[in-house]
Amino acid sequence: MTASFIRSDDFAAFVTAIIEAGPVYGPVAKRSRFAFARLETPEELRLDYDVSILPPKKLFFPPAQDLLQFDEAGFRAPLEPTEKVLLGVHFYDVKAIDQTDLLFSERNYDINYMAHRETTTIVAANIQTVSSRAFFASVGADVQPKGHDAFLTAIAGGYVLETLTERGGALLKFGAFQPATDAQLKEAAAVNAAVLEQCPEKLEHGTEAIAAKVRAAFKNEAMWTAMAADCFSCGTCNTVCPTCYCFDVHDTWNVDQTSGQRTRYWDGCLTEDFAKCSLGEGACENFREERATRFRHRMMRKATYLNEKLGGPACVGCGRCSAGCTADIADPVRIINQIMAS
Amino acid sequence: MSKPKVAFFDFTCCEGCQIEFTNYGDAAFLELINHVDVVEFREAMSEKTTEPIDIAFVEGSFSREADRARLESIRERAAIVIAYGQCSAGGGINALKNHQTDYRQYVYGEDAEQPHLDSQKAQPISAAIKVDYSAYGCPVNKYEVLQIVFHLLHGKEPVIPNYPVCVECKRRETVCRFDEGDHCMGMVARAGCTAPCPAYGVPCEACRGFVDHPNVPALEKVLVERAGFSQKRAAEKALMFTAIDLEATS
Numbered sequence: 001m002t003a004s005f006i007r008s009d010d011f012a013a014f015v016t017a018i019i020e021a022g023p024v025y026g027p028v029a030k031r032s033r034f035a036f037a038r039l040e041t042p043e044e045l046r047l048d049y050d051v052s053i054l055p056p057k058k059l060f061f062p063p064a065q066d067l068l069q070f071d072e073a074g075f076r077a078p079l080e081p082t083e084k085v086l087l088g089v090h091f092y093d094v095k096a097i098d099q100t101d102l103l104f105s106e107r108n109y110d111i112n113y114m115a116h117r118e119t120t121t122i123v124a125a126n127i128q129t130v131s132s133r134a135f136f137a138s139v140g141a142d143v144q145p146k147g148h149d150a151f152l153t154a155i156a157g158g159y160v161l162e163t164l165t166e167r168g169g170a171l172l173k174f175g176a177f178q179p180a181t182d183a184q185l186k187e188a189a190a191v192n193a194a195v196l197e198q199c200p201e202k203l204e205h206g207t208e209a210i211a212a213k214v215r216a217a218f219k220n221e222a223m224w225t226a227m228a229a230d231c232f233s234c235g236t237c238n239t240v241c242p243t244c245y246c247f248d249v250h251d252t253w254n255v256d257q258t259s260g261q262r263t264r265y266w267d268g269c270l271t272e273d274f275a276k277c278s279l280g281e282g283a284c285e286n287f288r289e290e291r292a293t294r295f296r297h298r299m300m301r302k303a304t305y306l307n308e309k310l311g312g313p314a315c316v317g318c319g320r321c322s323a324g325c326t327a328d329i330a331d332p333v334r335i336i337n338q339i340m341a342s
Numbered sequence: 343m344s345k346p347k348v349a350f351f352d353f354t355c356c357e358g359c360q361i362e363f364t365n366y367g368d369a370a371f372l373e374l375i376n377h378v379d380v381v382e383f384r385e386a387m388s389e390k391t392t393e394p395i396d397i398a399f400v401e402g403s404f405s406r407e408a409d410r411a412r413l414e415s416i417r418e419r420a421a422i423v424i425a426y427g428q429c430s431a432g433g434g435i436n437a438l439k440n441h442q443t444d445y446r447q448y449v450y451g452e453d454a455e456q457p458h459l460d461s462q463k464a465q466p467i468s469a470a471i472k473v474d475y476s477a478y479g480c481p482v483n484k485y486e487v488l489q490i491v492f493h494l495l496h497g498k499e500p501v502i503p504n505y506p507v508c509v510e511c512k513r514r515e516t517v518c519r520f521d522e523g524d525h526c527m528g529m530v531a532r533a534g535c536t537a538p539c540p541a542y543g544v545p546c547e548a549c550r551g552f553v554d555h556p557n558v559p560a561l562e563k564v565l566v567e568r569a570g571f572s573q574k575r576a577a578e579k580a581l582m583f584t585a586i587d588l589e590a591t592s
Contacts, residue, residue: 031517031543053515063513230560232529233553235505239512250501253492255373266513271505272555291557324512326520326529326564 002169004177005184007158014175015042018085021174025059026087027052036086047088047154050131051318055242056089057100060116063266067112067249071259078261081115085171088125088152091192092136092316094145096242097122099310101147103245112264121167122148126191130198133319135333137196138203143312153188160188199317201333205340207313214303217339221292227335228295230327231270237298237321237330238268243314246274269301270294299335346396346495349382350426351416353402353409354436354464359427359477360385360401362484374488377495394419397494399426399477403436403464410470417471422494424475425467426487431476432551432584436464441581475500478550480583483535503533504554507546510537519545525569527579530556551584 006014018024024039027049034049036056054063068075089097097117104113124145127136149168153160160180163169180188203210217223238244248267253260267274275288288294306314315332322331350360364386366374381391398420404413417423428434439445440463446454453459467473477487490500503509507528511518519526519540528540531548539546558580565576 030515032522033517035515053517054512058515230557230563232506232508232557232560233555234508234529236508236512239509252489253496255370255377255488255492257377257492257495266509268505268509271509272553273504323521324518326508326518326526326568327560 002163002172003180003185004161004163004172005158005180006161006175006177010176011159012042014177015039015045015087017174018087018171023082023084024087025056025084039087045088047125047152048128049088050129051090051134051320051323053320054240055093055096055318055320056086057093057097057242059084059086059120060097060113061100061104061245061247061266064263065112066261066263069259069261077111079112079115081119083119083121085121085123087123089122089148090127090136090318091124091145092134092318093242094122094124094148095140095143095316096318098145098147099243099314099316100245102310121150121171123161123168123171124148124151126151126153126188127195128154130195130200131319131323133201133322133331134199134317135201135203135319136317137199138201139315139317139332140207140312142207153191155184155187155191160184162188201319201322201331203333204337207307210336210340211304211307211313214299214336214339217342218296218300220342223339223342224292224296225290227329227338228292230329231291231295232327233270233272233291233294234326235268235271235274236324236326238270239266240320240324242316242318242320243302244268269297299332302332303336345377345379347381347391347393348378348397348399348491349380349391349395349420350384350399350401351382351412352384353400353413353430353467354405354461355402355427355429355434357385357401359429359479359482360399362481363399363487365484366488374491378491392419395421397422397424397491399424400430400467401426402467403429403433404467404470405436405461405464407462413467413470422474423467423471424477424490425473426477427482428478428480428549428551428583429464430467431473431478433464433466434480435583437584438582440464441578476502478502478532479535480549486534505533506553506556507531507533507535507537507540507548509533510535511540511546513537514541516541520564520568525565525571525579527561529564530558530561530580547582548580549583552580556580 019039025036026039026045027034028037028044029046034046034052036052039045066078068077104110149165150161150163246267247264249264251262276284276286278284288297302315303313398416425431429436446459477490493500510533511528524545526545527548528546530552531546532550532553534550562576565571566573
């Protein structure tokens with residue numbers, strides 16, 4: 001692990017150099033919001049972004065991904081991972097990627113996710129602008145971000161780059177880095193500590209207390225029904241979530257009727273047909289037919305069910321679901337705080 | 343399997359969805375007719391058929407009692423009936439008149455009382471005959487239509503989304519219309535179009551109708567509270583492309 005400093009004036013040249021060396025993905029402006037996209041110039045990079053519409057997970061687990069292509073001769077996997085840099089990931093998304101890394105590699109090692117993940121150098125960055133619904137400071141506060149290769153912090157006059165892995169260290173040759181001073185490191189630590197005080201929303205209890213009480217509220221049907229009254233079952237809270245990882249798989253044929261592809265798509269447990277299962281012979285059953293049971297299921301997954309496996313809640317406090325829900329009923333802080341107060 | 347016989351029929355509609363079927367481009371269209379035998383399709387051929395059909399694409403809403411017999415005859419001859427396009431699948435834009443009383447005078451003026459203009463409420467064809475599958479949209483998504491046909495060719499159930507357009511907007515990372523101070527119907531609108539309208543900065547008008555169980559009260563609430571609609575405009579917004587009884591589906 002090393003700590004280096006690069007002056008603001010030299011930063012664009014560094015970004016240009018890594019862009020020339022291979023694909024670099026970072027936050028860019030998209031109308032009034034931000035999205036991770038492949039950078040063409042250093043000017044596009046918006047390290048002052050608040051939160052991206054979709055989490056950077058999409059680089060490893062795309063919204064639609066061909067798993068195989070088939071024709072009369074057989075089938076092949078179209079997977080062609082390339083070395084790339086993912087630049088500017090906020091720490092809450094680093095925590096989320098660490099979760100999906102585990103979920104896609106334990107037991108069934110998911111090559112379609114892991115091949116993209118293993119060819120990615122992740123450079124985290126400090127949060128310069130806090131989004132309107134963020135609560136990253138109070139959720140799973142004892143879970144440390146890990147799995148990234150370097151961490152970039154904007155300080156006066158430049159950036160501190162802490163490299164954590166060999167991959168991260170390999171970036172240093174692309175820029176005019178010099179060893180960071182103790183004062184610069186201290187300033188970077190202060191910047192990253194200060195942002196934790198700026199979240200507009202806050203959970204009032206710790207992970208374990210929340211997990212216990214949310215689970216105990218399972219049978220409070222009246223409460224869940226009231227909370228879900230305005231739910232559209234639109235799945236936005238799932239689709240924008242950095243820790244959601246469910247998918248559906250479909251086959252499609254090409255017009256020749258002999259070739260085609262098998263594609264997986266992001267799925268979401270809030271949508272009506274998510275839990276619809278075949279019973280055989282054309283019959284089917286939906287085991288979460290009511291809005292309220294789907295709404296409840298999401299909170300159970302985020303606050304309790306996965307905690308043991310993940311070592312913390314399956315929520316990182318990005319606030320994407322809260323901001324994305326048009327009916328504004330998906331905010332985990334409001335839901336959990338209401339349960340805790342009941 | 344020998345090539346299935348495919349025929350197109352139209353009722354109250356603009357026939358735009360049938361035109362979509364000719365828009366695949368030469369190569370794809372010519373390849374497609376290697377796999378299906380088009381026996382009636384007045385947009386592109388003059389032949390007609392009275393023989394049994396494997397797949398009948400029926401465009402247009404059921405808006406005249408006089409059309410019932412023709413619909414029943416198609417149903418009797420066709421192994422599979424596909425409600426083709428929003429007019430047929432959900433009543434479509436024709437159903438706007440279901441909520442008006444003065445449309446004949448307004449549209450036809452002094453000719454308003456001519457007998458051939460006499461019609462009933464515009465309804466999906468399922469009000470008259472059993473429908474096996476629906477290709478939603480105004481117009482249909484021609485790529486989805488291809489996949490419906492391909493699934494049937496392979497003896498599979500076509501996959502038709504029952505999730506709303508929000509899913510497809512998020513998958514392509516479109517900025518939400520509500521975040522831009524606009525309105526949208528995407529939360530209740532049936533997906534399958536890949537959400538092109540919001541991606542180009544235009545609200546979803548739910549031209550594929552609604553998901554099976556749209557939360558219409560919540561839609562009206564959000565249109566009032568977040569888009570600044572009047573209660574009346576919010577309630578009417580839900581009626582643009584659908585003749586479905588909203589009370590019954592919520």
